[in-house]
Amino acid sequence: MARTAWCLGIGVLLCGSSIPARAVEPFFFVQLSDPQFGMFTDNKDFAQETANFEFAVATVNRLRPAFVVITGDLVNKPGDAAQIAEFHRIAAKVDATIPVYNVVGNHDIENVPTPATIAAYTNQFGPDHYAFRRAGFVGIVLNSIVIHAPQQTTNQLAEQERWLRSELERARDNGAQHIVIFQHHPWFLKTADEPDQYFNIPRERRAAHLALFRESGVKFLFSGHYHRNAVARDGDMEAVTTGPVGMPQGGDKSGLRVVIVRDDRIEHRYYHFGEMPNRIDLRAAPTGRAASAPVQ
Numbered sequence: 001m002a003r004t005a006w007c008l009g010i011g012v013l014l015c016g017s018s019i020p021a022r023a024v025e026p027f028f029f030v031q032l033s034d035p036q037f038g039m040f041t042d043n044k045d046f047a048q049e050t051a052n053f054e055f056a057v058a059t060v061n062r063l064r065p066a067f068v069v070i071t072g073d074l075v076n077k078p079g080d081a082a083q084i085a086e087f088h089r090i091a092a093k094v095d096a097t098i099p100v101y102n103v104v105g106n107h108d109i110e111n112v113p114t115p116a117t118i119a120a121y122t123n124q125f126g127p128d129h130y131a132f133r134r135a136g137f138v139g140i141v142l143n144s145i146v147i148h149a150p151q152q153t154t155n156q157l158a159e160q161e162r163w164l165r166s167e168l169e170r171a172r173d174n175g176a177q178h179i180v181i182f183q184h185h186p187w188f189l190k191t192a193d194e195p196d197q198y199f200n201i202p203r204e205r206r207a208a209h210l211a212l213f214r215e216s217g218v219k220f221l222f223s224g225h226y227h228r229n230a231v232a233r234d235g236d237m238e239a240v241t242t243g244p245v246g247m248p249q250g251g252d253k254s255g256l257r258v259v260i261v262r263d264d265r266i267e268h269r270y271y272h273f274g275e276m277p278n279r280i281d282l283r284a285a286p287t288g289r290a291a292s293a294p295v296q
Contacts, residue, residue, distance in 0.1 A: 025135065026260065026261065027065075027134070027260075027261055027282070028065050028066065028258055028259060028260045029067045029069065029258075029259050029261070030063065030067075030256055030257070030258055030259070031069050031070075031071060031182075031222055031242050031257040031259060031268075032056055032060075032068060032070045032256050033070065033072065033223075033242045033243070033244055033257075034071075034072065034105070034225070034227060034244035034245060034247075035052070035053045035074060035244070036049065036074070036075065036076045036105075037053075037074070037075045037076055037083040037086050037087055037246070038080065038083050039076040039246055040246070040247050043076055043077050046076075046082075046086055049086075049245075049247075050086060052245050052254050053090045053091075054093070055273060056245045056273075057090055057091070057094055059276050060094055060095075060098065061093070061098075063277070063280055064098065065098060065258075066098075066099075066134060067098060067099040067101060067132075068094060068100045069101045069182050069222070070091075070100065070101070070102050071103045071182055071183065071184055071223055071224035071242065072103045072105025072107075072108065072144075072183070072223075072224050072225065073107040073108060073244075073246075074087045074102065074105065074108055074125065075087060075107060076107050077107070078109060078110050078117060078120075079117075099132070101132060101139065101141060101182070102125045103182055103183060104118075104121055104125070104143050104145060104184065105145070105225065106185070106225070108125070109121045112149045112151055112152060113143075113145050113146060113152065115152070115156065118143070118146075128143040129141055129160050129163065129164075136263075137176070137177065137261055138167075138171040138174075138178065139182055140167055140171075140180070140181050141182045141183065142160065142164065142181060142182070142183040143156070143160060143183070144183035144184045144185035144223070144225075145184065145185070146160060147185070147201055147205050148201055168212065169216075171216070178220070178261060178266060179216060179217060179218045179219075180218070180219075180220045180221075180222065181213065181218055181222070182222050183221075183222075183223055185201050186201070186223040186226060186230065186239055186241040187200065187201050187206055187209070187223070187239050188200050188201070188232055188239055189230045189232055189239070189241060191232065192207075192210055199226050210234065210237070213237065214235070214237060219236055219238065219266070220238050220266055221237065221239045221240065222240050223239070223241050224242050224244065226241045226243075226250075227243065227244045227246075227247065228251070229241060229243045229270050240257070240268060242257045242270060243255055243270060252272075253274070254273050255271050255275075257271070258271065258277070258280055260280070
């Protein structure tokens with residue numbers, strides 16, 4: 001836990017600096033989502049989640065990404081001490097040189113969060129919204145639960161929106177090549193104007209945020225929550241929803257996503273646990289090739 005929190009603190013510090021952006025040398029990161037300890041057995045145990053998350057961490061340590069982002073639902077039962085302890089025990093096995101960035105999920109702070117549930121999360125896992133930077137790449141982590149269901153957290157939502165506008169402006173002013181949004185809920189699964197449902201952000205708040213992202217040059221939105229994979233576009237903005245490390249749904253399989261960041265583009269591919277790559281090849285893909293992380 002302490003090592004993860006230290007990484008978060010460094011991310012916030014760097015984003016708050018005025019270091020000029022540099023050209024992005026190709027690198028890759030790994031997105032894990034929904035380890036959700038306890039989901040397989042409805043909180044009776046978390047043996048399967050332990051096996052899956054340990055395998056994911058072993059893969060991270062073998063591939064050696066620049067960083068890891070875990071997009072929410074770290075546990076299944078909010079505040080469960082055993083589930084939280086098991087998440088921290090395994091997350092601590094990630095090599096100390098690889099930053100780990102946690103993202104809050106609805107199972108971490110309830111479907112309708114309160115100031116108390118958010119405070120409990122931040123005490124255990126670190127900030128619920130923050131930014132981190134690597135050269136010309138800026139990652140912005142949001143608490144999507146207060147966007148999805150702000151009934152008891154209107155102040156927190158307003159504060160996050162003010163902060164978000166400030167961070168987007170700072171990233172633009174510093175000439176960031178890539179500004180990427182990470183959160184738990186998908187903004188949309190198929191189209192930007194799709195009807196509201198459990199798995200997406202309500203249109204009332206979705207439209208305003210997407211307009212802000214377009215204005216700010218955001219091209220990629222990474223999320224989880226859906227327990228399966230979905231990729232959708234709105235103009236040149238891509239909403240990438242990543243399947244779970246934990247229990248899959250809808251016929252999908254447990255796995256992780258590898259994301260390659262280049263100076264002029266971002267490529268990504270989801271790997272289920274039966275097809276993990278031996279290494280990630282950062283050489284540029286031939287023109288016209290579908291965006292993915294090549295397997296070698």
